[in-house]
Amino acid sequence: MATSFLGLPVLVKLRTGSQDSVQGILSSLDPASGTLTLTEARSSVGGVNRLEGIRVLGRAEVAGLELLSVQRGGEADTVPDRSTSSSTRTPNRPELALPQSQLQPASPVPSPSNHVLTERTPSGRGQRRRQGGNRSQTGTPSRTPQPPLAQNGIDEDFDFSAGLASFDKKAVFADIKSQDATDPALRLHAHNRNPSRTPQTKLLPTESVLSPQELYDQQQESQVIRENKQTKMVSMTPTDMHAGDLESRLAVDDSDDKRNERRWESVTGEIEKIALGDGPGTGEFRTKDGRNVPVVKPKQLSEALAIAESESTLTLPQRLESSAAALTSYILTRRLVTFPIRADSRPSVCILATESDRGYIALRAAATLVYRGCRVVVLTLPATEATLAIGELFKAALKAVGSAGARILSPSSACPTSGTERFYLEYTDLPTKAALVVDALASTSKETKQAIAWSNGLRSAAVLSLDVPTSSAPEAGSKFDVAPLIASAILAFGLPRPGLLQALARHPCPVSLADIGLPPSIWDRVGVEDYDVAMWGAETLLDIELSGSQ
Template sequence: MATSFLGLPVLVKLRTGSADSVQGILSSLDPASGTLTLTEARSFVQGVNRLEGIRVLSRSEVAGLELLSVQRGNEVHAQNTSPLAPSPAHPSPRPRSQHPSPVPSPAHLALSERTPSGRSQKRRQQQSRTATATPARSGPHTPQPRGRIDDDFDFSAGLAAFDKKAVFADIKSQDATDPSSRLHAHNRNPSRARTPQSKLLPSESVLSPQELYDQQQEVQILRDNRRTKIASMTPTDMHAGDVEESLGAGGGGGGGGGPDGEDERRNERRWQSVTGELEKIALGGGASTNGRDKGVLMTASGGRPVPVISAKQWREALSIAEIESSLTSTQRLEASASALLHHILSQRLVALPATNANSSPRPVICILSSDSDRGYIALRAAATLAYRGCRIFVLAQQQSVSSASQGASERFRTAIRVVSSAGARIVREVEDLPPTCALVIDALDSVASDNARESIEWANSLQKAYVLALDVPSGLDPDSGTAIPSTTPLLPCGILAFGLPRPSLLKTEMACPPAWHDHQQQQQQQQRATITLADIGFPPTIWDRVGVEGFPSGEVAAIWGAAGLLVEVEHGHPAA
């Protein structure tokens, strides 16, 4: 039972004398050795009070053991409850000295600090209630109770009490602004109502028809004046004008203005450009106007004119088709791959092997691909050709082959895996390609690189292969038709254009290897590459929206007519 005293303040009476004792907290009790240990011990022996800290007492020294906290707790409880006894209806004021002090005595504090936290907290709460209740009943001047500050705010009542009309009426009465100049009066004025707006197509002008006509006339007048001035100039006048411009710019003072300087080279380039303009005017073609008069457009084999589309217009058409006409990029690429496969099979560009055992050798097809739309189209068609028995070699640009490369898209890597599983061989270098093949499909991008240049040179060196370019031969600018710097253009035998041909095909006059022509054609010095146009499912109205000039949607749709998805295109001039 002695273990229940552990951790409590106790008073141990000693056998040395009736008044001798030790006070402290019972920290441990050892029944085996018969000893107990007190901490914070304070001894009172023979009239001497001494602080010992830790005191170990044996069983022979202890005469008795008392629990101090229970004894003092009863005394404090009796003191706190005595003032709260029932009082008469009209109590008489008592002296302040008779009220128990709300502050406990030092002895009580010493004892209460040693008691457990639960008991001391309960005792402090009881003392605080006693201290607050006693002054309220004593004294003639009782303080008035304060208003509660924790009441909930009634938002609904405050909102109902707010009179919005009265507030706005007060603001309006203090506003001296003229009502006719306020914004709502301006918007509600029927005389100032504007005409309803309508969205314009990308090819429509914001100018009125008359303004647009006047603007076109001004441009035509300036163009005619320029042609007349160029035609009337002599070589002496041109060189004199160059010298005057050079002197006006400070070129006569040295520093690059001499005959061997930069000005001389610039004047020479201008002279060559003007000479070319004079030759065009003499031949009846007129001076060039930044590409708009080149075109005279191509004519289809049936005599129908075919428009061309620039690279910028093509990007706009792709965006409109994917957003509005529900033709996604995947559907467009799959339709293009199907058109490419149909073109190869219908034109018999390769001789597919027969199904019997004594069939001819399998034809070899080489794909020059890159991570682009053209590369994906060529790989999708190559997978089907591999299923038909052809031997496929795919030369992919080095930055597109590695799956860890950032340049290779997931779509292109998937196409590489599909054609590889179909039996195609993926190579990295031009040296790994076969020396001879039946068909070469050009699906490289327009970026000049060492790998692309080597691929183009390898394709141009083949003598018995049909080289088919997609949209634009590699190494050429799709709009101007000029060669990309530091790149040799590819010499294709045929070009397959998707949707509409590019402007560069207007001047494509490239020699084709003679293996694909008969004896009479071999006698000619130069053969033009054949151009085939493929319908990939674009709506006819899309060409009007991107600004294809001079060809309504009905005329563009009539290009194919009943010819199917492919139609051959030839160079020519439209009828006057």
């Protein structure tokens, strides 16, 4: 092995010249990088002798390698006469003499197989040092000479290709198999190759990993939790609800439900309704032919839209454009604006829009109405913090409808005296008469209250609300001093919202439903019950009515 030569003095011939060499103790040998390290190194390059201490030589620097002594720690003599062949030297100790057939010329590869094992006659200085005392004798103990290694054995230590070629994989696996007591029928390859086994069932992206019974149990558990919360809420006063104690009171005995934080939004809505003493309306929506139309809760709707967005079945731009097309079709087919339009009697259409989904949908429909000849006025109101998600889309739609020819108004440009309660009625650019008002507001600010008052003051205008009339079912946490907008028609997107029941209980009006292209399976996944895709038939706009109201 190569480690047998560590600690022995060697002479390394260099490629820089025929007389250049390095002499020292071989301390380490790295076959992977092809380097060897010499300690107590003395070099002779170009006739100049120099003591280097430690010298690292690479494979490319070495022209030949000779072993000077088999005694560890002993120093080799001076550089020998290059004219004398190492193969004709006679070692001082007969037992170290090698057969002539084993002497090989020096090789540039630092491999022990190419070392010429010869014993040099020590110089006079080396002899005097050995005779100087016991310390020198104990520091360099004699080493029993070993028989030379076979040439083939040494080569195999460094020939990785030969070792890889000699590896018999079949024999190794056969040996493992002979020692393995596992039943062959239980091994993995037997399981994979068994044609009679039940194939693996892969679920579609629209399928649930839970069984129908597990889904039912989960819904029942959620229902019990909601009933417990409602029971606790009944015993609370409005002061307690707005004092920050509500969440801490409801969280007692509800540690297992903390992972479902999104349920808090729907619970907060119930709290506000109970605080007002005006619970949600009752009844069910049905089509003209008697098919049931389920109501989608805000949490379910947000989950359905998130699933559609993540699975790319219905992205946000696609949903908004589909809803805008449905709104445009509804306005044109239901004759909310009289066509054909004459140049001397262009109908006025007013869009009340907030920076939200509904505001974007209304703006996209308004651009088409401008192209059809309508005089369109767009009133944009400040957005709340919860409606800033589509800010860039809303600004782009607002710019497009303005370029089409619509007049854009905002509270800052409508009237400098914003403290006036009826400043919209006093502003000359707002029409005193309008054929159609589209309610796409999504906030309950002071400006929204004034816009609602202006809309309710129009006598002959058709007022179309999107999803739910503004302020008829206020959002959780908002103030309730805003009078609801009175709509003459309502267009809901996808499925009706719970607030629509309350709005119709106050002011009944026709309700239509627009298909926005959401896959029916998503409604089932978010827990919407009794959804029947057959209710649409061949229509994308569906008239529905409230039955069983009290």
